[in-house]
Amino acid sequence: MWRSVASNALTFLIVALFLLGGVILFGQSTYRAEGPLNEPVCVRVQSGSNMSRVSQDLEGKGAIANGTLFRLGADYSDKADKLKAGAFLVPAGASMEEIVDIVTRGGASTCGTEVVYRIGVTRKTVQVRELDPATGSFVEVAAFNPAEDETPTDYTRVRNEADTRFRIAVAEGVTSWQVMDTLNSIELLNGEIEQPDEGSLAPDSYEVRVGDTRQSVIDRMQEAQEVLVASAWEGRASDVPLLSPYELLILASIIEKETGVAEERRQVASVFTNRLNRGMRLQTDPTVIYGVTEGVGVLGRGLRQSELRRETPWNTYVIDALPPTPIANPGRASLEAAANPDTTPYIFFVADGTGGHAFAETLAEHNQNVAAWRKIEAERANQ
Structure with missing residues (x-):
C-alpha cells in the first residue's frame, strides 16, 4: 500500500513539476x-x-x-x-x-511635454508642445513672447512637472547679446554670465535640465562653434581671400545676415569674395546696422542716410575690407559658403521682392535691379 501511495505521489510530483515548467516556459515566452x-x-x-x-x-x-x-x-x-x-x-x-x-x-x-525657449533674430518666444506618439511629431500646446504676453497656464502647469523636457533653440543670425539676454531670463538656469564674443555661439538646439548653469550652456555653444569654424576653414577653397578662421567667421556672419535663402548663400559669398579680391568696399547694410546697435536689441526701422555715412568700426560703406568682428552668430551653411563661394562675376546684389536677391556684374545692371526693387517697395506701400 505505502509503495502505491509513494508511487502515486511521485507521479503527481513529476506531473506538477512538468506543468510548472510548462507554465514558466509559457510565461517567459509571453x-x-x-x-x-x-x-x-x-x-x-x-x-x-x-x-x-x-x-x-x-x-x-x-x-x-x-x-x-x-x-x-x-x-x-x-x-x-x-x-x-x-x-x-x-x-x-x-x-x-x-x-x-x-x-x-x-x-x-523620450516623449511627453517639451518646453522650447526660441531665440529668434527679431523676437524670442517660449513654446510648450507635446509629442504625438502616433505620428512622432510635436503638437503645439501654447506659445508666448515672455516680454509681451501673459504667461499661459499651460506653461505654469508643466514648468515643475518632473518629466518635462527643456530645450533652447538658437536661430542663425542672432547676436551674442540676444543669447545672453534670453539665458538670463530663463528661471530654470543658474549662475551669471558675461556677454560672449560675437560669432562664438553655434546656432542649434540644446537640451538643458533644471539647475544647469548658464555658463555651461554657453560653453556647449562655443565648443560647437569652434568645431564648425575649424571644419569650414580646413575645407576652404584655396583662393578665398581670407587670412584666418576668424576672418572666415566674420564673412560668414555677414552672409548670414544678408540672406535667409539657402540656395543663395554661396552666390552672396561670391559677391563679397569678388569685392575683397578687387579691393572694393563690401557696402553691406547689416554691418551698418551692427555699428548702430552693436548687437544689442533690434534696430526695428530702416537705416538713415546719416547712419550710412557715419564712421563706425563696422560700417563697410566707410571702412575697407572686413569689419573687426562678426556681426552675428552664423550657422554651418553660411560658414561653408564663406569657405567655398560660387564662382561668379557678380559684384552687386539687391532684394528682388521674392525674399531673394537680383545679382549683377555691372553698375548699370545693378541700377536697373535697384529701380525694380524701389517700384516693388512703392507698390507695397500703397496697398
Missing part, C-alpha cells in the same frame, strides 16, 4: 513576445511610483495583456526597484521585456 500595441503610446512614470501602478497604466493603454506577468518578469530580472520617473515612448508591438527595459533604463524622457 513576456518576451510581441505586445498588443498597434501604435506607439506615451507612458508617464511619476516620481515615487511602482511597478504595480505602471502595469495598471500599461494595461489601460493596451500596451500589455497581463499586469501580473509584467510585474513577475520585472521581479525575475531584478528591475522591479529600478523604475525611473519620466515620460517614455513605448513603440508599437513592444514586448513586456522591452517595456520593462524602457521604464528602468533612465536618461532623458
